Structures are given as C-alpha cells and as structure tokens.
Amino acid sequence: MGRYLDSDAQESGGYITKLSNSLRWYFKESFPHPQTEILLIILISIQYLSINDRFVDPASGIYLVSQFLVIPSVVLFNGLVYFKDEEITTFEITLIGNWKSVAEGRFLSLLLSFLPFVLVELVFFHFFSSFIVFLLIVMSIVMNSAVVMLASLVPNKSGALMVTLATVFLLPLSSFVVLQSYSSLSITISPAMSAVLYLFSPLLTDSLYNSQVVI
Numbered sequence: 001m002g003r004y005l006d007s008d009a010q011e012s013g014g015y016i017t018k019l020s021n022s023l024r025w026y027f028k029e030s031f032p033h034p035q036t037e038i039l040l041i042i043l044i045s046i047q048y049l050s051i052n053d054r055f056v057d058p059a060s061g062i063y064l065v066s067q068f069l070v071i072p073s074v075v076l077f078n079g080l081v082y083f084k085d086e087e088i089t090t091f092e093i094t095l096i097g098n099w100k101s102v103a104e105g106r107f108l109s110l111l112l113s114f115l116p117f118v119l120v121e122l123v124f125f126h127f128f129s130s131f132i133v134f135l136l137i138v139m140s141i142v143m144n145s146a147v148v149m150l151a152s153l154v155p156n157k158s159g160a161l162m163v164t165l166a167t168v169f170l171l172p173l174s175s176f177v178v179l180q181s182y183s184s185l186s187i188t189i190s191p192a193m194s195a196v197l198y199l200f201s202p203l204l205t206d207s208l209y210n211s212q213v214v215i
Contacts (some may be wrong), residue, residue, distance in 0.1 A: 012037035022105025079148035086155040
C-alpha cells in the first residue's frame, strides 16, 4: 500500500514539475512586452472614442469596436507565439516531457498573458461603461483562447494563422450579418440559433437581445 502511495506521489510530483517547466517556457514568450502596452493604449483609446463619439450611439459603438477590433486584435497578438512549425512543437514536447504538460502550459500561459488587458478593461468599464460588457469581453477572450489552442495543433504557422483569423474575425462578422438581417426583417431568432450566435459574437448577440431580436 505504501509503495502505491509513494508511486502516486512521485507521478504527481513529476507532473507538477513538467507543468511548471512548461509554464516557465511559454510564459517567457507570452508575458507582456512593451509592444503589448502600446497595443493596450491604442485599443483603450479607440474604445473611449467610441463611447464619446457624437455620431454613434455609445452603447452600439462600444459593442462594435470591442467585438470586431479589440478582442480579435488582443487574441491574435497574444496567440501568435503559439503558432509553431511541427519540428518546434516536437522539440518542446521532448524538452518538457509529454504533450499534456505542453498543452496545459500553453493554455494557462495564454490566459495569463491576457491579465493586463483584463485588468485595464475592468478599470475602463467600471468608470465608462457597463460591467456586463466587461464580462462578455472576458468570456470572449476565454473562448477565443481555446480557438488559438486548437489552431496551434495545425502543423504549420500559416495554417494556424488562417484558422485563427477565420474564427476571431470572420465568424463574428458573419454572425453580425445574420443578426442584422433578422433585425431588419423583424424576425425573432430562436433560442438554439441565438446560442450558436452567442458563441461566435457574444457582444452583438447581447446587444440585440436587449432589443428583443434575440430571445
């Protein structure tokens, strides 16, 4: 019995060590650099301008800017370091020890890399907008992080980049077209359809939910 416990403890300790090594390996690449600060300043400035634009409704402006510009830009910027060629991924698995630790280290380090953005957004929305919008942005970040991780499985950088671009840019845009079409025709979207659209375009779906186009 004692030997089994010792074996489990050793396996657990080995797993934690591998995960820790994986986090350190990826965190060095994903931890915010000066470019991140510049990007944050630009994106927050655009959000602020969208709220104070005299020609655009502040509620609609912040939804559109956040969904189509802010979220995709941050996700793509932070996710680029995880798009690697197959040879590099193989090297990382060999270096760290197993694929599970590599995958978990990538995902956790990616989520941690969004922490500065999330904190800045929290302060911004506390003073200038709705906390609900902030929560929707955080939800979008988490969902898009999963997309980045799935895209990183593509064995070449260009393929992973195309998958990510299609998901974080084109799918929200396509959802927006569908939502606008339903809205202009005064057609109510079913709960099943709204759930699918909510995954692709949560901010815009929530906006139209408030206008009772989405139920």
